[in-house]
Amino acid sequence: MTTEKELPRITPDGELTSYPPIEQWDDWEEYDANAWPERVINKFRLVPTTCFNCESACGLLAYIDKDTGKIQRFEGNPEHPGSRGRNCAKGPATINQVDDPERILYPLRRVGARGGGEWERVSWEDALADIGGRIGKAIREDRHDEIMYHVGRPGEDGFMDRTLKAWGIDGHNSHTNICSSGARVGYALWSGYDRPSADFANAKFILLLSAHLETGHYFNPHAQRITEARERGAKIATVDPRLSNTASMSDFWLSCWPGTEPAMLLAIAYLLLKWDAVDHEFMRRWVNWKDSLTERYPERPPTYREFIEVLKDEYARFTPEWATDECGLQEGQIEVVAREIADAGHAFSSHTWRSVGAGNLHGWQGARTLQFLHVLTGSVGTVGGLSPSGWVKFKPPHWNMPPPHSRWNEMLWPKEYPLAHHEMSMLLPHFLKEGRAKLDVYFTRVYNPIWTNPDGFTWLEVLKDESKVGLHVALTPTWSETAWFADYILPMGVSAERHDTHSYETHAAKWLGFRQPVLRVAAERDGRKINRTYETNPGEVWEETEFWIDLSWQIDPDGSLGIRKWFESPNDPGRPVSVDEYYGWMFENSVPGLPEKAAEKGMTALEFMRRFGAVEVERDVYMVNEAPVPGIAPDDDGIARKNGTPVGVEVHGAVVQGFKSPSRKLEWYSRTMEDWGWGDEAIPGYQKTHVYWRDMDMAGTERILVPTFRLPTLIHTRSGNAKYLYEISHGHPLWMNTIDAEVLGFETADLVRIETDSGHFVMRVWATEGIRPGVVAASHHLGRWRINDDSGNERWSSALVNLEELGDGKWRLRQLKGIEPFTSDDPDSERIWWKDPGVNQNLAFPVHPDPISGMHAWHQRVRVVQAQPGDRYGDVVVDTNKSHEIYKQWLAKTKPGPGPGGLRRPLWFDRPVKPTADAYRTS
Numbered sequence: 001m002t003t004e005k006e007l008p009r010i011t012p013d014g015e016l017t018s019y020p021p022i023e024q025w026d027d028w029e030e031y032d033a034n035a036w037p038e039r040v041i042n043k044f045r046l047v048p049t050t051c052f053n054c055e056s057a058c059g060l061l062a063y064i065d066k067d068t069g070k071i072q073r074f075e076g077n078p079e080h081p082g083s084r085g086r087n088c089a090k091g092p093a094t095i096n097q098v099d100d101p102e103r104i105l106y107p108l109r110r111v112g113a114r115g116g117g118e119w120e121r122v123s124w125e126d127a128l129a130d131i132g133g134r135i136g137k138a139i140r141e142d143r144h145d146e147i148m149y150h151v152g153r154p155g156e157d158g159f160m161d162r163t164l165k166a167w168g169i170d171g172h173n174s175h176t177n178i179c180s181s182g183a184r185v186g187y188a189l190w191s192g193y194d195r196p197s198a199d200f201a202n203a204k205f206i207l208l209l210s211a212h213l214e215t216g217h218y219f220n221p222h223a224q225r226i227t228e229a230r231e232r233g234a235k236i237a238t239v240d241p242r243l244s245n246t247a248s249m250s251d252f253w254l255s256c257w258p259g260t261e262p263a264m265l266l267a268i269a270y271l272l273l274k275w276d277a278v279d280h281e282f283m284r285r286w287v288n289w290k291d292s293l294t295e296r297y298p299e300r301p302p303t304y305r306e307f308i309e310v311l312k313d314e315y316a317r318f319t320p321e322w323a324t325d326e327c328g329l330q331e332g333q334i335e336v337v338a339r340e341i342a343d344a345g346h347a348f349s350s351h352t353w354r355s356v357g358a359g360n361l362h363g364w365q366g367a368r369t370l371q372f373l374h375v376l377t378g379s380v381g382t383v384g385g386l387s388p389s390g391w392v393k394f395k396p397p398h399w400n401m402p403p404p405h406s407r408w409n410e411m412l413w414p415k416e417y418p419l420a421h422h423e424m425s426m427l428l429p430h431f432l433k434e435g436r437a438k439l440d441v442y443f444t445r446v447y448n449p450i451w452t453n454p455d456g457f458t459w460l461e462v463l464k465d466e467s468k469v470g471l472h473v474a475l476t477p478t479w480s481e482t483a484w485f486a487d488y489i490l491p492m493g494v495s496a497e498r499h500d501t502h503s504y505e506t507h508a509a510k511w512l513g514f515r516q517p518v519l520r521v522a523a524e525r526d527g528r529k530i531n532r533t534y535e536t537n538p539g540e541v542w543e544e545t546e547f548w549i550d551l552s553w554q555i556d557p558d559g560s561l562g563i564r565k566w567f568e569s570p571n572d573p574g575r576p577v578s579v580d581e582y583y584g585w586m587f588e589n590s591v592p593g594l595p596e597k598a599a600e601k602g603m604t605a606l607e608f609m610r611r612f613g614a615v616e617v618e619r620d621v622y623m624v625n626e627a628p629v630p631g632i633a634p635d636d637d638g639i640a641r642k643n644g645t646p647v648g649v650e651v652h653g654a655v656v657q658g659f660k661s662p663s664r665k666l667e668w669y670s671r672t673m674e675d676w677g678w679g680d681e682a683i684p685g686y687q688k689t690h691v692y693w694r695d696m697d698m699a700g701t702e703r704i705l706v707p708t709f710r711l712p713t714l715i716h717t718r719s720g721n722a723k724y725l726y727e728i729s730h731g732h733p734l735w736m737n738t739i740d741a742e743v744l745g746f747e748t749a750d751l752v753r754i755e756t757d758s759g760h761f762v763m764r765v766w767a768t769e770g771i772r773p774g775v776v777a778a779s780h781h782l783g784r785w786r787i788n789d790d791s792g793n794e795r796w797s798s799a800l801v802n803l804e805e806l807g808d809g810k811w812r813l814r815q816l817k818g819i820e821p822f823t824s825d826d827p828d829s830e831r832i833w834w835k836d837p838g839v840n841q842n843l844a845f846p847v848h849p850d851p852i853s854g855m856h857a858w859h860q861r862v863r864v865v866q867a868q869p870g871d872r873y874g875d876v877v878v879d880t881n882k883s884h885e886i887y888k889q890w891l892a893k894t895k896p897g898p899g900p901g902g903l904r905r906p907l908w909f910d911r912p913v914k915p916t917a918d919a920y921r922t923s
């Protein structure tokens with residue numbers, strides 16, 4: 001810090017700039033705001049990295065104080081093509097995660113009983129030797145399926161693929177089936193791509209089935225583009241039973257009964273067909289209309305004109321009048337939105353991800369019917385329309401990638417769910433309880449299933465049982481409810497302390513982002529030689545890339561398992577590959593245009609990425625289905641194949657790329673669904689949800705609980721240590737319409753007991769007109785808890801609780817105290833003024849796996865009653881025997897494989913760490 005005269009302006013007088021020019025990032029000077037009115041100048045080095053606080057992977061710029069060597073703050077990286085220098089509140093809050101006075105800085109090993117809360121510090125060497133030795137033994141004894149890696153937010157793109165392939169295990173587990181399996185199936189059945197990519201910036205009309213703009217999937221990159229479209233005159237409709245922030249900013253709010261959304265969407269399809277607001281040229285080229293007719297309607301002439309008649313017949317019952325009643329909408333709303341969609345034509349864009357897909361039995365039909373509207377209007381791959389995510393997501397090949405393995409782990413991919421997207425992770429504890437298998441080494445990474453998943457007490461029971469889970473290793477920078485039941489806690493870096501690459505479908509362009517440890521980069525720019533990231537991280541915090549390299553080395557120290565070779569340095573096989581070698585190879589060899597861009601600036605590709613943090617690979621990505629495939633003739637079925645792999649399709653005499661479905665067209669009728677026993681759901685349709693409003697006793701106390709909505713400023717289970725965020729969001733009421741409140745006898749702040757099928761929890765009521773009557777809702781971010789007063793979870797956000805096993809599968813969690821100020825190295829911890837930790841409602845939700853998608857149907861049929869004598873705020877009481885019975889009831893809805901040809905799963909369905917085709921076959 002220096003006190004000097006006046007800093008020069010960086011722009012001409014009268015002009016403003018938001019960001020320091022990149023030429024000055026190594027030597028940035030600015031006034032210290034705290035010193036005002038004195039002109040004290042602080043000197044910074046600015047190093048880009050990537051936010052890890054949601055999936056969007058926005059660019060961040062770390063301001064590293066040159067005097068202290070510490071990160072002072074994070075702002076946006078203007079060089080990032082996805083976020084363009086902007087962030088939501090969660091981005092800058094990364095500094096709280098770095099400076100968290102309660103973070104775990106050293107590896108810990110359990111002492112005493114699991115979950116007993118006693119730990120000892122252990123060296124990384126001992127931890128790696130113990131864990132690596134145990135995995136190596138399991139692999140040598142052919143117990144590959146006993147090794148499992150379970151990730152919540154991956155935040156990386158391919159390194160774990162290579163690690164698990166190198167180990168030769170089918171052990172990748174994810175959180176997808178509590179998140180997005182439903183929407184994925186809906187999209188994948190059309191095109192083979194299981195995610196959408198909206199071109200919001202150029203849209204004329206945007207239909208959001210969620211609180212997306214404000215709290216959704218690609219929050220900031222999408223929100224800024226939706227806002228731009230709106231400024232240019234685009235209109236927005238939001239479908240949500242809650243008046244979310246997004247709904248309140250929209251032109252139309254459609255408050256459907258939860259689970260009826262597909263009925264509304266099919267009524268819009270009905271109108272588009274009736275008005276002939278259909279792009280027939282697109283449909284004729286790109287819909288599998290001929291197969292649809294010959295296979296599902298063989299008695300009808302196989303002409304396009306007849307196909308349109310079939311569509312009109314199939315959807316004749318979805319009149320706006322009928323759907324308005326079925327969905328509980330206001331008269332005329334469906335017609336108005338349908339007219340906007342018809343008028344927008346190719347510039348109609350949309351999004352759904354959680355919402356209907358994540359809430360309901362058959363919820364996947366939400367994405368399936370929404371995509372139908374794009375198919376009808378031809379707004380697929382267009383400017384302002386909707387593309388498959390795979391067109392813009394850029395995943396560069398990794399260095400020295402091992403080949404696919406040939407194993408199939410039925411604990412992850414059970415026969416009951418052959419079409420699930422993806423692993424049936426939420427059923428793991430039930431499978432373990434049933435004795436289907438056991439785990440020897442179980443990693444949790446950025447994953448907190450006891451708190452996050454439905455039926456957390458069943459997770460707790462299983463994680464405590466060493467006969468079911470031999471060794472639980474939690475890779476985490478912070479404590480969590482689940483880490484408390486680990487054997488090892490290994491501290492891993494937050495977003496500014498690690499390397500990863502990533503790319504997401506933020507807009508109609510491809511880009512690659514680079515997350516990097518900013519203090520390591522700064523130290524290297526200062527001329528220090530850094531070998532490993534932990535040398536510049538706090539305490540003994542590692543980064544995972546280096547962890548997996550070293551662990552793999554420990555699993556196979558002499559190379560006899562054939563694992564070590566995948567992690568040896570290309571320059572010196574006697575030592576592990578370094579991150580510079582690894583990512584340097586990727587940027588130099590796998591990213592089109594990057595070496596040239598770097599050379600223009602006199603840099604290597606790695607230096608370019610370290611300097612800019614991201615690179616745009618291609619812009620204006622549209623109509624990739626129409627890209628010519630030269631030199632390959634189609635087979636008799638019209639599909640062009642290269643070495644047996646489909647690469648194109650013949651359309652009107654020319655071979656073009658098409659989509660990734662079996663026909664390489666957009667499949668209205670899905671032969672796959674028919675073949676696997678779901679012929680009645682093979683076309684976009686509408687089936688009753690498990691929380692169907694007409695089946696409920698609304699005159700009594702039954703209501704639909706919507707527990708899926710997000711707060712825009714919190715991060716699932718990872719914002720507990722972010723004081724900036726908790727100061728903004730720290731209340732957890734039950735949203736209840738004023739009409740329901742009056743009928744049920746509640747006023748705002750009254751205690752209310754919510755009874756689910758496996759237990760109950762107790763919250764406080766917020767009577768509001770911002771939710772439709774008959775529906776109650778509670779955000780899913782709050783309700784963190786800890787068992788010990790001064791350890792086990794973040795005191796900025798968690799309640800101290802008493803966890804009681806009442807016997808015979810009955811559990812009660814009771815809050816002993818809420819959030820209180822505490823003493824730490826951060827003086828702000830003594831200034832905490834918020835008190836409400838919220839309620840861990842997910843504990844009281846039994847699993848509801850949709851029989852097709854495998855998605856947990858989060859919405860609950862609940863009874864909303866007065867708190868009983870003895871009830872206290874925050875109480876959660878659950879009977880895990882009941883929840884296991886409910887698991888069995890839902891399991892009975894499935895149609896187990898194998899399917900045609902003895903397949904465990906359709907070969908064309910994506911899955912993480914895809915094995916060889918052999919592994920798909922049961923015989």
Ligand code: SF4
Binds near residue numbers: 051053058083089090
């Ligand atoms: S939207 Fe917010 S939390 Fe998500 S990556 Fe961007 S800045 Fe981070």
